[in-house]
Amino acid sequence: MMALHPDRLFPIEADARGIARRLFSAVESLPIVSPHGHTDPLWYANDEAFPDPARLFVKPDHYIFRMLYSQGVKLEELGVPRRDGGSVEIDGRKIWRLFAKHWYLFRGTPSRLWFEHALETVFGIEERLSEKNADAIYDRIAERLTEPSMRPRALYKQFGIEVISTTDAATDDLAAHDAILKSGWSGRVVPAYRPDAVVDASRADFGANVEQFVALAGTKLEYQGYLEAHRVRRAYFKARGATSTDHGHPNARTANLSASEASALFERVLKDPSAEDADLFRAQMLTEMARMSVEDGLVMQIHPGSFRNHNPALFDWFGTDKGADIPRATNYVEELKPLLDAFGNDPRLTLILFTLDETSYSRELAPLAGHYPALRLGPAWWFHDSPEGMRRFRELTTETAGFYNTVGFNDDTRAYLSIPARHDMARRVDCAFLARLVADYRMDEDEAHEIAHDLAYRLAKEAYKF
Amino acid sequence: MMALHPDRLFPIEADARGIARRLFSAVESLPIVSPHGHTDPLWYANDEAFPDPARLFVKPDHYIFRMLYSQGVKLEELGVPRRDGGSVEIDGRKIWRLFAKHWYLFRGTPSRLWFEHALETVFGIEERLSEKNADAIYDRIAERLTEPSMRPRALYKQFGIEVISTTDAATDDLAAHDAILKSGWSGRVVPAYRPDAVVDASRADFGANVEQFVALAGTKLEYQGYLEAHRVRRAYFKARGATSTDHGHPNARTANLSASEASALFERVLKDPSAEDADLFRAQMLTEMARMSVEDGLVMQIHPGSFRNHNPALFDWFGTDKGADIPRATNYVEELKPLLDAFGNDPRLTLILFTLDETSYSRELAPLAGHYPALRLGPAWWFHDSPEGMRRFRELTTETAGFYNTVGFNDDTRAYLSIPARHDMARRVDCAFLARLVADYRMDEDEAHEIAHDLAYRLAKEAYKF
Amino acid sequence: MMALHPDRLFPIEADARGIARRLFSAVESLPIVSPHGHTDPLWYANDEAFPDPARLFVKPDHYIFRMLYSQGVKLEELGVPRRDGGSVEIDGRKIWRLFAKHWYLFRGTPSRLWFEHALETVFGIEERLSEKNADAIYDRIAERLTEPSMRPRALYKQFGIEVISTTDAATDDLAAHDAILKSGWSGRVVPAYRPDAVVDASRADFGANVEQFVALAGTKLEYQGYLEAHRVRRAYFKARGATSTDHGHPNARTANLSASEASALFERVLKDPSAEDADLFRAQMLTEMARMSVEDGLVMQIHPGSFRNHNPALFDWFGTDKGADIPRATNYVEELKPLLDAFGNDPRLTLILFTLDETSYSRELAPLAGHYPALRLGPAWWFHDSPEGMRRFRELTTETAGFYNTVGFNDDTRAYLSIPARHDMARRVDCAFLARLVADYRMDEDEAHEIAHDLAYRLAKEAYKF
Incomplete structure (x- = not known):
């Protein structure tokens, strides 16, 4: 980025x-x-503090998971809860990696601009999200989320x-x-x-x-x-x-x-x-x-x-x-x-x-x-x-x-x-x-x-x- | 202007x-x-000579009074005749002042451009209409309207x-x-x-x-x-x-x-x-x-x-x-x-x-x-x-x-x-x-x-x- | 062109x-x-070799003859076959001249850009088609069409x-x-x-x-x-x-x-x-x-x-x-x-x-x-x-x-x-x-x-x- x-x-x-x-x-x-x-x-x-990065950015945002779903990602893999209580992914880091891997899909969309604005202005992160830096960015966000600010x-x-x-x-x-x-x-x-x-x-x-x-x-x-x-x-x-x-x-x-x-x-x-x-x-x-x-x-x-x-x-x-x-x-x-x-x-x-x-x-x-x-x-x-x-x-x-x-x-x-x-x-x-x-x-x-x-x-x- | x-x-x-x-x-x-x-x-x-500036620019132009009406100006105040013959404003200067006060509403509209074109090319007026200069501009137009040209x-x-x-x-x-x-x-x-x-x-x-x-x-x-x-x-x-x-x-x-x-x-x-x-x-x-x-x-x-x-x-x-x-x-x-x-x-x-x-x-x-x-x-x-x-x-x-x-x-x-x-x-x-x-x-x-x-x-x- | x-x-x-x-x-x-x-x-x-320029560019292209038709050119004059077998123009050169005469109609259309791209990249012709050069361009295309390339x-x-x-x-x-x-x-x-x-x-x-x-x-x-x-x-x-x-x-x-x-x-x-x-x-x-x-x-x-x-x-x-x-x-x-x-x-x-x-x-x-x-x-x-x-x-x-x-x-x-x-x-x-x-x-x-x-x-x- x-x-x-x-x-x-x-x-x-x-x-x-x-x-x-x-x-x-x-x-x-x-x-x-x-x-x-x-x-x-x-x-x-x-x-209260926000939970992990995936629960902050991915799970609640239908702009995000609709695009991932349109390209074959299953909502269960993104941790979206099933009405029958069936199991879905709960590991925030795994959800985040999946999101990062597909981040290129958002090129040209407003979601891309909103996300990068938040990443830089709230978390001070100026790199473009990718599969490679997914873990590092996850950790930086997760750490900051514990702060009172x-x-x-x-x-x-x-x-x-x-x-x-x-x-x-x-x-x-x-x-x-x-x-x-x-x-x-x-x-x-x-x-x-x-x-x-x-x-x-x-x-x-x-x-x-x-x-x-x-x-x-x-x-x-x-x-x-x-x-x-x-x-x-x-x-x-x-x-x-x-x-x-x-x-x-x-x-x-x-x-x-x-x-x-x-x-x-x-x-x-x-x-x-x-x-x-x-x-x-x-x-x-x-x-x-x-x-x-x-x-x-x-x-x-x-x-x-x-x-x-x-x-x-x-x-x-x-x-x-x-x-x-x-x-x-x-x-x-x-x-x-x-x-x-x-x-x-x-x-x-x-x-x-x-x-x-x-x-x-x-x-x-x-x-x-x-x-x-x-x-x-x-x-x-x-x-x-x-x-x-x-x-x-x-x-x-x-x-x-x-x-x-x-x-x-x-x-x-x-x-x-x-x-x-x-x-x-x-x-x-x-x-x-x-x-x-x-x-x-x-x-x-x-x-x-x-x-x-x-x-x-x-x-x-x-x-x-x- | x-x-x-x-x-x-x-x-x-x-x-x-x-x-x-x-x-x-x-x-x-x-x-x-x-x-x-x-x-x-x-x-x-x-x-024949056109009447006063209000009757020239405001009263006959539905582009003008629709916008004023949408922002709460009553048509009676603009001199638009009522079908029942009820009283409406007849003082051209008062109508003109009301128009001038709301002139900012036309920013970004073609009415603004048409009006200013007429003001400058026909009457030689290069100021932007406002509550302040409403009377002066009214007078200049009214005076010109009496000329044969x-x-x-x-x-x-x-x-x-x-x-x-x-x-x-x-x-x-x-x-x-x-x-x-x-x-x-x-x-x-x-x-x-x-x-x-x-x-x-x-x-x-x-x-x-x-x-x-x-x-x-x-x-x-x-x-x-x-x-x-x-x-x-x-x-x-x-x-x-x-x-x-x-x-x-x-x-x-x-x-x-x-x-x-x-x-x-x-x-x-x-x-x-x-x-x-x-x-x-x-x-x-x-x-x-x-x-x-x-x-x-x-x-x-x-x-x-x-x-x-x-x-x-x-x-x-x-x-x-x-x-x-x-x-x-x-x-x-x-x-x-x-x-x-x-x-x-x-x-x-x-x-x-x-x-x-x-x-x-x-x-x-x-x-x-x-x-x-x-x-x-x-x-x-x-x-x-x-x-x-x-x-x-x-x-x-x-x-x-x-x-x-x-x-x-x-x-x-x-x-x-x-x-x-x-x-x-x-x-x-x-x-x-x-x-x-x-x-x-x-x-x-x-x-x-x-x-x-x-x-x-x-x-x-x-x-x-x- | x-x-x-x-x-x-x-x-x-x-x-x-x-x-x-x-x-x-x-x-x-x-x-x-x-x-x-x-x-x-x-x-x-x-x-096999393509036939003459008119049969290559005009007759099969409904983008072309719809525009000509809209301006009063008859489809018969463009060589479009009639269902009843009635006579239509068969002289490619005449069709081409009619097309060239009306070429200005395509200004601002994609047909214009496609045609000129083909003319220049396939036939090496960089002139703008007109009534004047219609015959010359026709001849140059017709000649090239006989080549194996x-x-x-x-x-x-x-x-x-x-x-x-x-x-x-x-x-x-x-x-x-x-x-x-x-x-x-x-x-x-x-x-x-x-x-x-x-x-x-x-x-x-x-x-x-x-x-x-x-x-x-x-x-x-x-x-x-x-x-x-x-x-x-x-x-x-x-x-x-x-x-x-x-x-x-x-x-x-x-x-x-x-x-x-x-x-x-x-x-x-x-x-x-x-x-x-x-x-x-x-x-x-x-x-x-x-x-x-x-x-x-x-x-x-x-x-x-x-x-x-x-x-x-x-x-x-x-x-x-x-x-x-x-x-x-x-x-x-x-x-x-x-x-x-x-x-x-x-x-x-x-x-x-x-x-x-x-x-x-x-x-x-x-x-x-x-x-x-x-x-x-x-x-x-x-x-x-x-x-x-x-x-x-x-x-x-x-x-x-x-x-x-x-x-x-x-x-x-x-x-x-x-x-x-x-x-x-x-x-x-x-x-x-x-x-x-x-x-x-x-x-x-x-x-x-x-x-x-x-x-x-x-x-x-x-x-x-x-």
């Missing part, structure tokens, strides 16, 4: 590169606002995080968040309300989830009680610092049924819902969530368009989140209309849209966000959270929606060490984009400086009401 | 920039051929316009065009036949429009009479200089029904048409329009794929064209087939296709235009009439359809002062594209010069038969 | 261009592995081909391939098994094809006999060197019916199949082909998404492959699922996917190939086999699928002289892509060298099991 080059991801041409350097140097050290992600609140609550709270400070949001089930008691608050630690870790498990009636556990949900809220198991349970739980989250809700749906469909239709639908989905009923119920609930956001001020996020668990055999063996979630075409224009008809013009709502379907950027999302006061565009997401993906996001949305209908960056990660790497990448790519606009005289450099600051810091903080 | 830089929108790399400069300098001053747009023919007929005919000459087409309803008497012709003025302003209001049976006023239409043509209110009315009105337009028709449909669907089926359909849509009947009738009429174009030689344009008036609350208050028209996915391959089966091989037809769905460029439109003799591709349209949008258009169509199945530039504007700005942008972006092909040795510079001239001038003139 | 510039298609910026030069110089002369194409095996078997086998050697695959009907006796094998010639020309004509029940000749097919294989005309015939014929192809099968379907639909359902479907499609039955049968057969590939190891290729013979009038006069095949939107996520559910995790299967719908690159194909062990991505195909198309392929797939889930280059050509031109273009574009990743520090140059070699040579050889 080369050492991290200070000009990485900047334009190649010298003048534009110089502009990018100047823009980046002014935003490089801004605090990290992380309004959407999947870090474990227990890390901050317990502040490598604990989650110390890293939070080292990373310059100002606030970070986790993502939490609607039925979560948020005990870890309470523990953080009571501990007196100065870090700010807030939950986000993610009710998918009590909204998606296609799940096998939906009925049980809803029963637990209304019991927890102390409301009745009928539609109005179910809605009230959402209000109760949202308030519970809000009291613990939540500023947002998040909704991961297979599509962007919304509905705005009458109270009696919705109530009848709720009764049906509690029994044996048809696929259409389950879809319609999810659609109806997005509109209900928007209605509640208008009331309680929680920022609403929709992450649609993933075909989850596309590989049933793999799902049977290993469960969810194993790299087998595949994007599909998503229609925002027709599908969001019922919700927008109801609340699209309401200044009290902030609805942040994400997509896995890049064709929607210029065709649908930018025109929608460039018109409706309630709408904002989330950053390039998941597979598209990458240098080329972020560049396409800006190129395809800016001319229609501008910069100010976007909300800065989300790192969206489960991999703690990738947080500064991802924000670094986003800031670089945005500065590179701006530098090109300055270099071909579409914008003045003083404006680009202001926008770079907005994209790196202010817009996320304001859009998510931190 | 920086002064307009002579190298704006050119490639950043020095060699390619030098090529672009040479290409552009040879086409920069070519006359403007504007074959498709929405300027008001009364401007040219009456040649700022009247429509003088600007027509100053802009170097050779010919401009307006867009006119099929029932328009074209009195303004007649007045222009009778006035002896040397400018060439021609109408275009836009029959949407007598073709789209989903409109509330369709029946009344058709009655007026056949009455005007002196034909009978049955299908053959209705078709004959089109022939009569097309001839009326052609006699006043029209060379083209234009069709703005929600999709690209065409049909080729038998005479009896079509006649029965016409009877149904005159009563209470189903959505499917209205759609089928629009589809049938595109094929009828092609048939008539084969006869009378009018060039046919299809602008499909806009979901008009997506925001019903806004539509109720303010009506059409308020920035709430949203693109959607458009299928050309199946939907155009009935028309192409009938006339796609006919050398007498020129059918120019536009799209709001950029995915169709390389997948459908370039392959279709690179095969059918009757087809040509219109330039990047509406949201995509922008530096990045025009670049994508060339990158995604040229390798399959070449340059000669495209038709040069359309400014498509309602904002008179943006006409030279838009042609300037298109010429720059095309020269930049060509310069890159020369710089990496895909083309010789002498060829690029010829193409730059074709794209800036000849192709539009020939395709639209001026 | 300029002489071929050694830096053509490289990045414009000097540092990146220097990197590209170094990368390319190391792969420029690697042998050509051509695992998918449409050259005629009789060329290698008979080793211009025969197919000599060119095979001159082009540096290591192995080339043809594409052959399932009922082909492969006599030409047998002749090549028996001739003792050192070239390696292998067939590929393309069973579309016995799989696509929408074809008028389907029933007759199937009868011939089972007769040839000596099996019964019922479903199990039909499947067995595939096994017999695949083995026949494999014995003659085939390593792959190829499937050109209108969509990517797959099915995995029970044996009894499939058998009943087979009976139905042999009679008068509905469009749905024909589609379902094609879908079922893709899964059967995958099952057989698991058994016999033939690499499977799916080329979906072309609306064949979109222009019925042209089809009536001239038949298939006349430039009227138009891409359409293709859904891989839902449509491939039945096949992937059955064999997606099977390491014995290699399934190479192609697309004409570039929207699927980042949304569907890269995520699928970056997960399923059986999947690989074929290179940019057909209309997208071009500098911009290849660049988009890498930009849109690499970050998610990496380089190692792709399979190098396919020239896919019917035009023999374009083979080295196409491999040259692909190597240049890939080196340019890699050079940019090195120049902005996403990758080290030593890695880029290794990848450039893999993309130019190793991946094709390994994926196709040569």
